[in-house]
Amino acid sequence: MGVTAVDLATLLGFLGAFGVVAAAIFFGGSALVFFNIPSILIVLGGTFLVVLMKFSMSQFFGAFKVATRAFIYKLEAPEDVIPQIIELSTIARKEGMLALEQAEVKNSFLKQGIDMLIDGTKPEVIKNLLMKDMQQTVDRHKWGAKVFSASGDVAPAMGMIGTLIGLVQMLSSMDDPKAIGPAMAVALLTTLYGAVFANMVALPIADKLGLRKVEEGRLKAICIDGVIGIAEGQNPRVLEPLLKTYLAPSRRDRDEGGGEAADAPQEQAA
Amino acid sequence: MGVTAVDLATLLGFLGAFGVVAAAIFFGGSALVFFNIPSILIVLGGTFLVVLMKFSMSQFFGAFKVATRAFIYKLEAPEDVIPQIIELSTIARKEGMLALEQAEVKNSFLKQGIDMLIDGTKPEVIKNLLMKDMQQTVDRHKWGAKVFSASGDVAPAMGMIGTLIGLVQMLSSMDDPKAIGPAMAVALLTTLYGAVFANMVALPIADKLGLRKVEEGRLKAICIDGVIGIAEGQNPRVLEPLLKTYLAPSRRDRDEGGGEAADAPQEQAA
């Protein structure tokens, strides 16, 4: 059963890191100088507009929807899918493929494979089709991560462009030496914004989305191995250890009913 | 049916990003200091001339023609090609390969494959030939993106060279301390130009052209799978889901007559 869970690591990391930076700013005196709307516009606006150029409308806006998956996600744990596959394999061996029609399969990707088994599709065809499907899914999920990793590349560049504009403006009209300091402070702000957005927002989200892609790919790989195992009439006792190689050793002998921590489904990616 | 469409993402991103930078310049006072013809010449001229060294005349000038495809493009949507392939496959199974001669095939790559089927060419030979063709097409399109990505590498270097020349000139004749500021402002301009051209023009165009390459590659991969499926006499009901694995799940069951947004053909790349 897929569980919708908050990714505590992303949430705590995000709030904590911004908390630390905010503390450094407030600790140092006037925090107001760190807030400059034109600088925010040039860095954030410029970054998003440049990244938009690099992708399609739907990739770009899709990435923001996908980004929520860095914070909240829904993924069946491999530990829950494997026993289900073993059960299906036992049914198939005892009562034949057609008996699988009665079984309730929750994972839609696994269901797709089982349905083809019931229809009598050849194992090679099933494998070919499921593999392509897995590959395409992984490809598609890759784009969400790519939009954010492109933002992480562009943001420091936009920050530098903003700082250069500020420096040129300051240097070309250096009448009052007292104004140099504050003008340079403002010029540096865009570099700061670019570094903060890239390193504390865009790149971590890109990496977390990459992790989701790996988790989903592995879950689908387990389903493919399982369906092919059933199709070939493999003994459930041979199939089970094969599927469990996808799990960390500490999780292999685990009972289903454990009081798992919120981030349990992620651990298999470790 | 290939549709010529404006790539709104490239256009909006381009205009928006330059708008943001222009706003930052005008907001800060005199915009004239940001306009310096010798600096533009050294950065843009130098970049294009160095990039010309790296490629051939026809690759270089071809890249500018290809670059328009980042803004305006023409590509058949996979959703439109797949039903056509299924139709051809149904005809071939019912009435034989020769009946395909009557069918109207708009996509020229698909037509090439179907013509070989009608001629009775062996499936392996067809696959081999179409695969090589696809590979060569992708290779050729790669060069357009390469010219722009090389420009994105060279431009900041030319900007730095311009700034170094300016600094050496300023430092070697520092008679009037008041002239230092404006002289340094001018020296920094080439770095600014290089950063703007690389990050807001050259690299985004290179990335968008890379995206076009992926889209075209996938469309051709669908055609190859389709032609081979027809050649092997595969059941259209088996062929259809196989070809649809290339589409995002949300698009698989779509009716042809939808009111698609302008950037629809791109979404499959997502």
Next chain:
Amino acid sequence: MGVTAVDLATLLGFLGAFGVVAAAIFFGGSALVFFNIPSILIVLGGTFLVVLMKFSMSQFFGAFKVATRAFIYKLEAPEDVIPQIIELSTIARKEGMLALEQAEVKNSFLKQGIDMLIDGTKPEVIKNLLMKDMQQTVDRHKWGAKVFSASGDVAPAMGMIGTLIGLVQMLSSMDDPKAIGPAMAVALLTTLYGAVFANMVALPIADKLGLRKVEEGRLKAICIDGVIGIAEGQNPRVLEPLLKTYLAPSRRDRDEGGGEAADAPQEQAA
């Protein structure tokens, strides 16, 4: 026999490098200016929180446990495993597979393979299963190294963010010219901390963990080759040189009873 050993290279390198840096600090006068708690918090705290965003809770905390393996580790030397495999192979050829049940196999991965041999599992199935297991183990160990290498990427960025915050604060309130020097010194501290943590802690640990992964992968590869050799009834005299290709030439003819230096098991990774 797996030996728990201190990795002298990691330990000496770590203590020595910090000793050199500490000497440079104390040698230069007041060491107190180099100790600034807010700067430590923003660099170390910020780095760990941002890295936490990129991984899952269990990957993140697991990495610290795994990090101890950079200093202390337990790995059977391939030189000790190979004679054991040869012995098992001799038994299997002389007395049959079932005789292996009597043999004491200490390496748990090797034991898993031998147990399957005794159960009469087919060689292809054994190879497939052990290969997958090896791959998954390597994948899992990879994450520990990844957490530290991500820390090595993030720490300099957090150092730069800290320095930028300090510079903006200093520049925006430049009343007392005498305060500029010390304020800038403090601003630079975060860059220093970031460089020290990345280059002298995070990246070396990531690299050492990568080395452990290679060593473990090779030990498992030896076991797989050995088990398959036994399964195919290969002559121990053919099997031995094959397995010894995994060793450096200088170690191939070594007697088991040598007075090996503490870091002996590592040398094979050379």
Next chain:
Amino acid sequence: MGVTAVDLATLLGFLGAFGVVAAAIFFGGSALVFFNIPSILIVLGGTFLVVLMKFSMSQFFGAFKVATRAFIYKLEAPEDVIPQIIELSTIARKEGMLALEQAEVKNSFLKQGIDMLIDGTKPEVIKNLLMKDMQQTVDRHKWGAKVFSASGDVAPAMGMIGTLIGLVQMLSSMDDPKAIGPAMAVALLTTLYGAVFANMVALPIADKLGLRKVEEGRLKAICIDGVIGIAEGQNPRVLEPLLKTYLAPSRRDRDEGGGEAADAPQEQAA
């Protein structure tokens, strides 16, 4: 027929880029400050000596000979080789392999393959041998590009070393504040030289040599496919489109007698 041609792209780019930089220098006043023999020695001399360390004598000096190929080159156009292969294939089918002995084959690589056909060597052996030859040729040509790309890496580093030496000298004897400017100008010169040499000489030559390697590799691939096609007695009408997949579509139907521009042979690399 191989044609010796000047690569206009390299020549125009090279002269133009140096013209732009020279204009920027003369435009800014005294050009003499930009000419400093010790700085030239440390950057160019240092770069070549360090690069010499990285390669062998013959690789290093061979690279300079190869570098002329970035400006002047001799390569048969694939459009000229393909009809020749088709002709040979027609002869072989009509009159047998031995009739090929009469044919005049200009391309030496193609000749090598045809000679083996006449000798009755097995197709697999021919393919194996020609493939290895192609691979080795590509490998060898790679080194020329590598020497220049290494120079492009080392030159900026030598420029930085020169600037650091200049800065240390200036800072350690800052008696006359007026001398600081000119001293710093000289110190910056090595950085400028390093950037100019790397970005406007070494890297473009490395890239152009890489392009030559691709062109030569493709010509040899066409010859291999052609020889194997002849060996297998393939129909010239099947062989021709297969070989033409190596050409850009615009060139496939071209008549041999066109008035091609000087850089025509390069276009196929596009």
Next chain:
Amino acid sequence: MGVTAVDLATLLGFLGAFGVVAAAIFFGGSALVFFNIPSILIVLGGTFLVVLMKFSMSQFFGAFKVATRAFIYKLEAPEDVIPQIIELSTIARKEGMLALEQAEVKNSFLKQGIDMLIDGTKPEVIKNLLMKDMQQTVDRHKWGAKVFSASGDVAPAMGMIGTLIGLVQMLSSMDDPKAIGPAMAVALLTTLYGAVFANMVALPIADKLGLRKVEEGRLKAICIDGVIGIAEGQNPRVLEPLLKTYLAPSRRDRDEGGGEAADAPQEQAA
């Protein structure tokens, strides 16, 4: 016959590059300011200690032994090994495998293969074993290059750490404005040392060791192809051109008795 030879390229490059830098230092006045023991300690000592953390004791110290191979080396020239293989192949065809026992084989890797031929080992087994041996040798030699390339990465970082320490010390106690210049000169020294050590020592040695690895790999590949050719009873006239594809064309028809330059064995790597 392996010849021990001095690698003139490494030696001349090394002495020349340091000569150029030394000239730049002496030319600029007092050379003493460039010599600072604590700065040397922090850069060289720190670099070696950090690199030690990344490898094992034996890899680290082994790398220094291997590094001498960048200056002095011993490798049989492929041109000398190929005729020997052809001779062995002629003997084997005329007088049978057992006659090979009489032949004197100097190259120990080739001898290993020939010995297995005499023992009647199956070609597949020989190939498998020799390939693994070659792979493991290449892997092991890789580590020497890795230690130096890691040093090339770490040294500039240690240089920056040293400079940051110096800057913090200078800025935190800026009492005497006259002392700023010399203090900053000393602070910059570590950056200079790091750049010199990385670019003029560590990275060139790493690259030269990488070249040795390629040469040795090719020599072993020639031996494997030769032994397999003999095992399959290939005609020496077929075997010779196959093995000669590993040589540059200019060397293929060379007589053994040429007056080769000292660096001759390297040229084949070109």
